[in-house]
Amino acid sequence: MAEQNKHLYYIDELSDYKIADGYPDIRGWDVKDIDHRVVGKVDNLLVNKDAERVLYLDVEVDKSIIDAKYDPYGRPVQMEVREFVNKDGENHIIIPIGLVDLNDDSNYVYTDLIDHRTFAETKRYRKGDTINRAYENQVLDSYQRRQREDADRSGLHLYKDENRLREIIRDEIRRYHFETDKDATYKTAQAHSRSKNIDDNAIIVDDELELSQRRSNDDVYDGDKYYERAEFDDKRFKKRTPGL
Structure with a gap:
């Protein structure tokens, strides 16, 4: 992606973005799924400069995720397979800030929405890669499917999309x-x-x-409401770490 279209930055790329004093730096904390199974560690935080806040956790996944060897969920059939199968060295995923909460006492991040298999079936990337809108959409669709499947089973129509x-x-x-x-x-x-x-x-x-x-076309433009989605509502997160 061209530099002018880059809209997500790792926090350590930005000299003027820091974790506020007195609040936990969650980098290095374990990330646990809905069943409290470890799925990885927080390696970095992704910031949108226009929104002036953290939007994603950059997570280095646990070996159990890689060993599961699932194909990424939602791999477009019209695209070549090699473009969507996770490759060697791709061991990071992003998690929207609104899908996680913190356990300050034991220093871990957890989600009550996503299970281990869903994380294992989510498309990964290499540490430090630029995150584009196409990848964001694929990841969000992967995470949302559990909610859609639960809604289908219960007969409820929860229009999360x-x-x-x-x-x-x-x-x-x-x-x-x-x-x-x-x-x-x-x-x-x-x-x-x-x-x-x-x-x-x-x-x-x-x-x-x-x-x-x-x-x-993977454009980011004025008036885009993308980050007003529920997945980026960080109220639960901020009440413990407002410095992020």
């Missing part, structure tokens, strides 16, 4: 306009939705297409 939620919002807007005005065309309904500004979170088709194209 951002794009799916937007589709539902757009469908509801369209249904409202077509039910209240049978003669309205799709374009009229679309224009009316814009003028009424029914929901700031609703992205109309044209805007959604543009957003999809930009993200598929």
Whole structure:
């Protein structure tokens, strides 16, 4: 990725970003899964300078993750296999800050959402590699699937996926306009939705297409709401380590 598109930096790359005095530096802490099984150690922290906060833990995975030898979840069928199978030396993964909590007493990080197999099936990278949006999307999709599978088994429809939620919002807007005005065309309904500004979170088709194209091209651009996703909500994390 070109330097101008780089949007995630390791904290030790940034001289003006430090762990605040009096708060634990979690680098070197064990990371445990939902079953309290060790999946790795925190090696570094990834910062977005625009958001001015830590967004991911950079985790060196435990040998048990590598020994599992699972293919990465969600490997695109149209891509060459060699591009997505974990290679020798790829022994790091990222974990969004909002998916973890801290145990200050025993100095470890844990998640109550992700199991060992999910971590083992997540695409890895080499220490120090630049993290791009394509990799972020693949990792988030890998972590979300447990929630989707649990929802399917329980019969609940928990729309955790951002794009799916937007589709539902757009469908509801369209249904409202077509039910209240049978003669309205799709374009009229679309224009009316814009003028009424029914929901700031609703992205109309044209805007959604543009957003999809930009993200598929791995662009980072003004107005991107990517890091407002629930996975980056660090309230639980910050109440113990507000200096991060």
